[in-house]
Amino acid sequence: MLVTTLSNLSSPMAALAPEAMVLKSDDFVGISFWVISMALVAATAFFFLEIQRVKGKWKTSLTVSGLVTLVAATHYFYMRDVWVETGSTPTVYRYIDWLITVPLLMVEFYLILAAITKVPGGVFWRLMIGTLVMLIGGYLGEAGVIGAWPGFIVGMLGWVYILKEIFAGEASKISAENAPESVQSAFKLMRNIVTIGWAIYPLGYFLGYLTGAEPGSSDNMLNIVYNIADVVNKIAFGVIIWTVAVAETDKSEA
Numbered sequence: 387m388l389v390t391t392l393s394n395l396s397s398p399m400a401a402l403a404p405e406a407m408v409l410k411s412d413d414f415v416g417i418s419f420w421v422i423s424m425a426l427v428a429a430t431a432f433f434f435l436e437i438q439r440v441k442g443k444w445k446t447s448l449t450v451s452g453l454v455t456l457v458a459a460t461h462y463f464y465m466r467d468v469w470v471e472t473g474s475t476p477t478v479y480r481y482i483d484w485l486i487t488v489p490l491l492m493v494e495f496y497l498i499l500a501a502i503t504k505v506p507g508g509v510f511w512r513l514m515i516g517t518l519v520m521l522i523g524g525y526l527g528e529a530g531v532i533g534a535w536p537g538f539i540v541g542m543l544g545w546v547y548i549l550k551e552i553f554a555g556e557a558s559k560i561s562a563e564n565a566p567e568s569v570q571s572a573f574k575l576m577r578n579i580v581t582i583g584w585a586i587y588p589l590g591y592f593l594g595y596l597t598g599a600e601p602g603s604s605d606n607m608l609n610i611v612y613n614i615a616d617v618v619n620k621i622a623f624g625v626i627i628w629t630v631a632v633a634e635t636d637k638s639e640a
């Protein structure tokens with residue numbers, strides 16, 4: 387008590403700053419925010435540095451991968467600080483990140499196909515529209531502007547529309563018919579991420595808003611799950627693109 391009083395005297399700021407503002411050694415969610423922010427920074431440096439190694443149109447793909455991790459890293463810094471200070475990070479904050487990173491991830495499908503053949507603009511626009519419907523629907527539901535269920539349903543429709551394009555639509559046909567082996571396998575891996583890796587987010591929405599569970603109780607779990615999902619969906623996704631960019635560059639130089 388005396389010690390606290392004395393330190394408050396010597397540092398007026400300390401009296402204002404609650405103890406909770408430092409990262410605690412047993413705060414695993416906070417630690418996961420730190421680790422992932424750093425992984426995103428490292429991935430950004432990697433993708434940008436590797437641009438000089440690959441050829442022509444593949445440079446754009448790597449630039450976009452680096453932008454995704456850069457935007458996410460910056461966003462994670464903020465969410466991490468809010469978490470450390472308050473012990474929670476509203477999911478709605480993540481939508482700010484998604485609004486930029488998810489369209490960029492969608493552009494990657496277009497770009498890897500455009501690097502090897504001519505791709506109609508319709509592919510690009512359908513992926514964009516699906517993304518926006520998915521995110522805006524989810525956001526409106528999550529923010530309470532429309533009901534949780536309508537928001538969820540609109541969001542799901544947007545996601546299904548994207549899946550249709552990459553599994554059965556023009557994008558998938560172009561990949562299957564015109565793409566070399568390496569691009570085809572990257573395309574398949576990427577669409578598996580969009581199916582399995584992305585499923586985490588609607589699942590989180592469902593558990594958080596539609597099961598009647600106490601929202602606070604799932605906060606810890608939900609943030610760890612979202613954080614891990616982002617590693618797969620942003621960093622691993624970029625690494626797949628890097629792999630095909632390097633493979634195609636080496637092939638053209640051999």
Ligand SMILES: *C/C=C(C)/C=C/C=C(C)/C=C/C1=C(C)CCCC1(C)C
Binds near residue numbers: 484525542587588591
């Ligand atoms: C890097 C961040 C990524 C890849 C975020 C992806 C987010 C989603 C796939 C969100 C999907 C949603 C639905 C499919 C329906 C319910 C609302 C959302 C927005 C959670």
